[in-house]
Amino acid sequence: MKKIALIAVAAAFAIVGSQAQAAGDVAAGQKSATQKCATCHDMTSKKQNKVGPYLWGISGAALGKVEGFKYSENHLKAGGEIKAWDDANLDKYLEAPAKVIPNNKMAFAGLKDAAERANVIEFLKTLK
Template sequence: MKKIGFVAALAVLLASGSAFADGDIKKGAKVFKKCKACHAVGEKAKNKVGPILNGVVGADWGHIEGYKYSKPLLAGKEEGKVWDMETLSAYLKKPKKVIPKGKMAFAGLRKPADIENVIAYLDQFNADGTKK
């Protein structure tokens, strides 16, 4: 019976498209150090210059309460935009290309592997900061 429960849980994870993205979480933690000046993750995370990033993978744009987002990002939220893998990848590569007049000052990550790894790192965090 336990085996059936495990298989069912695994099927739900795989069907959700999540399962921690395809990157390496440990390598993503190292890449995320570049982001820590402005962003935080985890159970005690607080907004900084940028919003906390708990639960960002798959979330709607502008989902963090209490953070003052840019007008262009809020316009994307009104359009129903979501931080899916494709959008996050494009944003992490060139933020100003995805949100031209957004607040993000970071130029972007050059290496596709770094982008994939940081998304995997972020994907492990639930909206409340606990790990999946």
């Protein structure tokens, strides 16, 4: 009987753990984004363009539409294929920006860790 209870507890933890990873952890994402994106991107409601466009409201937004930001030509061209910054497109782009949009202006190698990307993407959703 005890053994069954233990297995049930372990299974419950496994489910909670996998859900947390799939959905991303906002606090961890905020930490990563503050360390790795904030030099170039304003992530506050002040909506200021820096080296890169502000990221307030970027989750779900169309590509290349931040007001007042001068995007590279190649970034704007990519708008033909990438219709919106949904989770899947953000995931691909943030893993390897230069691979998804060659010769774009974002001088950032990418986030190689899938869990870290999921966290950052979850954090970006809160910027609204």
